[in-house]
Amino acid sequence: MSITRRQFLTTTTSLATAVSVPYFGWQKKTLADESQSKNDRVSIGLIGAGGMGLGNLRAASQWVDVVAIADADAGRASAANNTLSDGKAKEYADYRAILDRKDIDVLHIATPDHWHTKPLVEAMLAGKDVYCEKPLTLTIDEGKLIRKVQKETGRVVQVGTQQRSQFEEFVKAIAMVADGRVGKIKKVTAAIGAGPTCGPLPTVTPPAELDWDRWLGPVPAVDYRYFRKPSSGKKRARPNTNCHYEFRWWYEFSGGKLTDWGAHHVDIAVWALEQAGQAGEHGGPTGIGGKATHPVPFKNGMPVDRDRYNTATAFLLTATYPENVELIIRHDTDNGVTIEGDKGKIFVNRGKLVGAPVEALADDPLPEDAIAKVYKNLPMEADGRKAHWATFLNCVKTRKDPISDVHSHMRALNVCHLAGISARLGRDLTWDATSEQITGDNEANAMLSRPYRKEYKINMG
Ligand SMILES: NC(=O)c1ccc[n+]([C@@H]2O[C@H](COP(=O)([O-])OP(=O)(O)OC[C@H]3O[C@@H](n4cnc5c(N)ncnc54)[C@H](O)[C@@H]3O)[C@@H](O)[C@H]2O)c1
Numbered sequence: 001m002s003i004t005r006r007q008f009l010t011t012t013t014s015l016a017t018a019v020s021v022p023y024f025g026w027q028k029k030t031l032a033d034e035s036q037s038k039n040d041r042v043s044i045g046l047i048g049a050g051g052m053g054l055g056n057l058r059a060a061s062q063w064v065d066v067v068a069i070a071d072a073d074a075g076r077a078s079a080a081n082n083t084l085s086d087g088k089a090k091e092y093a094d095y096r097a098i099l100d101r102k103d104i105d106v107l108h109i110a111t112p113d114h115w116h117t118k119p120l121v122e123a124m125l126a127g128k129d130v131y132c133e134k135p136l137t138l139t140i141d142e143g144k145l146i147r148k149v150q151k152e153t154g155r156v157v158q159v160g161t162q163q164r165s166q167f168e169e170f171v172k173a174i175a176m177v178a179d180g181r182v183g184k185i186k187k188v189t190a191a192i193g194a195g196p197t198c199g200p201l202p203t204v205t206p207p208a209e210l211d212w213d214r215w216l217g218p219v220p221a222v223d224y225r226y227f228r229k230p231s232s233g234k235k236r237a238r239p240n241t242n243c244h245y246e247f248r249w250w251y252e253f254s255g256g257k258l259t260d261w262g263a264h265h266v267d268i269a270v271w272a273l274e275q276a277g278q279a280g281e282h283g284g285p286t287g288i289g290g291k292a293t294h295p296v297p298f299k300n301g302m303p304v305d306r307d308r309y310n311t312a313t314a315f316l317l318t319a320t321y322p323e324n325v326e327l328i329i330r331h332d333t334d335n336g337v338t339i340e341g342d343k344g345k346i347f348v349n350r351g352k353l354v355g356a357p358v359e360a361l362a363d364d365p366l367p368e369d370a371i372a373k374v375y376k377n378l379p380m381e382a383d384g385r386k387a388h389w390a391t392f393l394n395c396v397k398t399r400k401d402p403i404s405d406v407h408s409h410m411r412a413l414n415v416c417h418l419a420g421i422s423a424r425l426g427r428d429l430t431w432d433a434t435s436e437q438i439t440g441d442n443e444a445n446a447m448l449s450r451p452y453r454k455e456y457k458i459n460m461g
Pocket residue numbers: 047048049050051052053070071072073076093095110111112113115133134135160161162214215216217243244245246260
């Protein structure tokens with residue numbers, strides 16, 4: 001069970017100091033209080049009104065009004081409109097209509113992974129601030145473009161790696177690392193769970209409300225696939241498809257578990273290495289390799305069968321950082337991050353932070369500002385699912401760099417993408433973090449990007 005922010009404080013620092021920590025803003029007028037005023041509410045445009053888009057904007061409903069919704073599936077846009085906005089938002093098939101609206105400064109992008117980069121880059125160029133879902137990109141090169149445009153435009157962009165805000169256990173673990181409580185890191189392990197499989201799926205006509213070509217967008221066109229087992233009793237079987245939600249398990253649209261959950265736990269692992277000053281001068285590994293199992297054969301790094309889930313189901317991949325520090329990504333069920341140093345070992349996940357260095361905090365609490373420092377001294381004004389939104393909206397106001405900024409996110413996501421390339425090719429890779437190139441392997445290096453369909457090229461203005 002998740003602990004409250006107040007409980008968290010008291011376990012992190014001594015109670016006597018806890019109440020005066022400015023970072024949490026308990027005694028201050030908070031974003032939440034300020035947004036009681038109607039004029040202070042933020043008008044939001046939502047691009048991608050599926051599971052996460054809905055969940056996120058429900059969590060942020062205290063501060064935002066969703067005034068525009070774009071989805072390639074008109075049924076989803078309309079359902080989200082009823083849920084989030086009492087049907088009062090304007091619905092669009094094409095998200096670019098929202099970019100043109102001068103009354104909307106802030107967007108939430110919660111499209112599938114292959115549909116993040118294009119609207120995000122165009123949104124930044126149109127002067128919008130964006131909360132974009134993880135994994136931010138489908139490829140390493142998309143990340144280079146996003147970082148460049150973010151720097152040039154100065155827009156506030158936060159990635160949906162909410163573990164940094166929503167689950168205090170992670171921030172506390174990182175503060176412990178920064179304060180030297182595990183010593184010099186030797187190994188960090190991100191256990192992210194195994195990927196699913198399914199049998200061959202039939203191609204069927206997409207539902208009338210779904211614009212399949214628009215849903216595919218930048219990636220090469222494939223047929224729509226869908227199959228739902230007949231329900232047994234009251235339980236409605238979840239469909240297998242290459243569309244809504246299940247796109248994650250298709251190389252065509254995503255990186256499978258390696259990027260879906262890797263974006264969360266590898267983010268924590270890399271954050272730990274960075275706070276320990278062990279992520280290397282240019283913030284990346286020197287190489288990556290290991291073993292992975294896919295549900296279909298791969299040839300030249302591409303799935304041979306395209307009729308069923310094809311992303312890795314099992315894997316043990318190791319990224320090597322300077323001084324042979326290992327960042328391991330594995331599929332084990334013990335979902336979480338283990339940080340091992342020469343002074344001790346801690347394990348952290350959503351709800352658990354354990355290990356001898358954690359027990360030692362009872363007698364030797366972290367310094368008062370330990371957590372504020374790793375949280376970039378940003379205010380944190382809400383609990384639970386609201387927390388990552390509160391910090392984002394605060395940064396929109398103050399123009400500060402959010403806790404899940406695109407630059408730190410890409411340093412972690414690059415590791416996930418490299419793991420995926422190594423897994424698909426079945427060989428070890430050498431990475432030059434300075435030039436952001438795979439060295440000595442042209443075939444692997446070509447996988448840093450993917451071609452966009454010409455109708456869906458990014459509009460650079
Ligand atoms: N932060 C987290 O913990 C977390 C959890 C779940 C999902 N996510 C991320 O959120 C994103 C969405 O995942 P989901 O599970 O909500 O998927 P989903 O399939 O339920 O929703 C995606 C929606 O985007 C729509 N869409 C596709 N192309 C579009 C376009 N061109 N314009 C507008 N809408 C378009 C789809 O029709 C669909 O309604 C993914 O990148 C996923 O990784 C993050």
